[in-house]
Amino acid sequence: MAFQVTDVIDRSSAVWSELHSIPKVELHRHLEGSVRLETLIEVAEEYGLDLPTYDAEKLRPFVQMTSDDASNNKQFLSKFSVLRKFFVSEEVIRRVAYEAVKDAAADNIRYMELRFTPYAEAKLMKFPLIQVIDWVSDAVRQSAADHNIKVKLIIAMNRHESVAIGEAMIDAAISFIHRGVVGVDLCGNEVSHDAGPFAHIFRKARNVGLGLTMHAGEWMGPENVLDAIQNHGARRIGHGVRVVEDSVATQIAREKNIVFEVCPTSNMQTGVVGHLQHHPLIDMYYLKNKVTLNTDDPAISGITLTDEFALAVQGLGLPRDFVIDSTFNALDAAFLPDAERDALVEQFRSELGLDVLQPET
Numbered sequence: 485m486a487f488q489v490t491d492v493i494d495r496s497s498a499v500w501s502e503l504h505s506i507p508k509v510e511l512h513r514h515l516e517g518s519v520r521l522e523t524l525i526e527v528a529e530e531y532g533l534d535l536p537t538y539d540a541e542k543l544r545p546f547v548q549m550t551s552d553d554a555s556n557n558k559q560f561l562s563k564f565s566v567l568r569k570f571f572v573s574e575e576v577i578r579r580v581a582y583e584a585v586k587d588a589a590a591d592n593i594r595y596m597e598l599r600f601t602p603y604a605e606a607k608l609m610k611f612p613l614i615q616v617i618d619w620v621s622d623a624v625r626q627s628a629a630d631h632n633i634k635v636k637l638i639i640a641m642n643r644h645e646s647v648a649i650g651e652a653m654i655d656a657a658i659s660f661i662h663r664g665v666v667g668v669d670l671c672g673n674e675v676s677h678d679a680g681p682f683a684h685i686f687r688k689a690r691n692v693g694l695g696l697t698m699h700a701g702e703w704m705g706p707e708n709v710l711d712a713i714q715n716h717g718a719r720r721i722g723h724g725v726r727v728v729e730d731s732v733a734t735q736i737a738r739e740k741n742i743v744f745e746v747c748p749t750s751n752m753q754t755g756v757v758g759h760l761q762h763h764p765l766i767d768m769y770y771l772k773n774k775v776t777l778n779t780d781d782p783a784i785s786g787i788t789l790t791d792e793f794a795l796a797v798q799g800l801g802l803p804r805d806f807v808i809d810s811t812f813n814a815l816d817a818a819f820l821p822d823a824e825r826d827a828l829v830e831q832f833r834s835e836l837g838l839d840v841l842q843p844e845t
Contacts, residue, residue: 486553487752489791492760492799503793503807507594507835509814510778510789511697512722512745514640515600515620517781518584519567521547527579531572548786549753556755557703563784571605574619581623589631591788595828597819598624599638599669602656603649613656621663634828636819637665638697642672647681654685658692666819667695669722674703679716686716695719695819697745701726702756706733713742720745720817725756725764728771738773743817747780748795749787760799769802776814777807808836 494500521540524547528535537543544550546566553559571577581600588596602616621637628635639657641650657665668689670679679698686696698716701709702723709727712718713736724744727733737744746765751757757764768775777792779785793807815829832838 485551486549486555486559487749487760488549488551489749489785489787489795489799493791493794494798495791495794497794497798499798500790500794503797504592504788504790506592506807507811507832508592508789508793509776509811509818509832510588510593510596511720511743511776511814511817512747512778512780513584513588513596513598514781515581515584515598516564516567516604517784518587518598519547519570519580519783520583520587521783523579523583524567524570527570527572527576531576533569533572535566548784553753554755555753555758560750560754560784568604568608571608573609574611574615577605577616577619578623581620582627585624585627585633585635586631587782588635588789589627589633591790593633593789594832595634595815595818597636597638597666599640599667601640601642601671602653603641603645613652614659617656617660617665621660621665625664635664636667638667638669638695638819639665640669640671641682641685643670643677643679643682644673647685650682650685654688657689657694661692661694665694667697669697669699671699671722674699674708679708679711683716686718690717697722700724701733702751702754706730709733709737713737713740719743723747723751723756725751725768727773728764728767734771734773738771741774743774743776743813744768745778746775747778748792748800749785750780753785763800765796766800766802769806774813774817776810776817 525538536546547563602613605616606613624635639653641653696718697720698712698718699722700712706727706729709724710733720743722745779787779789796802818825
């Protein structure tokens with residue numbers, strides 16, 4: 485049975501309500517896993533797309549992890565087989581991007597770095613990568629303005645796809661640096677595909693000032709976290725929860741101020757973690773690794789960032805201050821110029837009531 489966050493948290497509780505009300509930051513959310521169920525049905529009806537069913541609740545098991553699913557990566561990734569059919573037009577891609585930002589804002593997220601894989605959106609209809617990034621960038625900018633949220637973009641590439649695709653995406657990303665693209669990400673099959681062939685792409689990204697985050701230490705062990713840090717210069721690690729399996733890797737990550745983009749519900753549903761009370765987030769917290777909380781693919785997991793906050797507090801027993809600390813970790817790690825980051829930090833400190841000077845003793 486796949487993990488369901490609602491088996492652990494209570495969305496009607498005062499704790500959940502309080503956590504919902506605080507301003508939030510998200511650094512690890514995939515656009516492709518953020519598509520509304522209702523949007524899928526409406527798009528399918530408009531474009532004549534074949535779906536297993538056009539009833540929302542009956543469609544849910546095809547695109548979202550449910551309690552009947554096995555907790556493994558294969559089952560989790562299978563949900564994308566339906567989602568990939570929907571990137572059929574400019575209008576649909578713009579709508580999905582606009583709604584993803586709107587949904588984040590409704591969860592009181594004030595700053596988000598939304599990652600997406602242009603090749604995934606372009607592949608079905610053979611759209612040019614530049615066009616896809618243009619549509620996403622424009623829709624995100626409009627939605628951010630409409631919903632009082634600051635959003636930047638991360639271009640993701642898959643390690644199990646060709647280096648040539650990665651090279652095309654980094655070139656496209658560079659051309660959008662002044663339109664909201666702030667970083668690049670390497671994701672995909674960590675088990676069978678080494679990051680080494682993409683090293684020159686990462687160097688190119690760093691040389692033009694793009695931030696680098698890499699999925700590592702999720703399906704493979706701490707050696708991949710060390711590889712990302714020491715050989716490729718990653719400042720942030722996507723997931724990275726298996727870092728705790730090696731004390732040297734844990735220490736190096738701490739010394740180098742590496743920030744981990746932890747996605748607890750996703751880790752449970754993909755089988756990376758077998759039991760909630762064994763989630764490495766607990767050890768990472770007590771070992772003083774810098775962690776942030778994220779949703780990964782909120783539509784597939786059926787969650788919000790508030791749910792992940794509540795899971796940390798109600799499910800893992802971490803102190804409420806942990807979610808505040810993780811928020812400031814995320815602000816500190818944002819791929820932003822210092823002035824923009826400092827302004828956000830001040831905004832958050834003010835909203836959280838942390839700007840009051842303590843009396844001298």
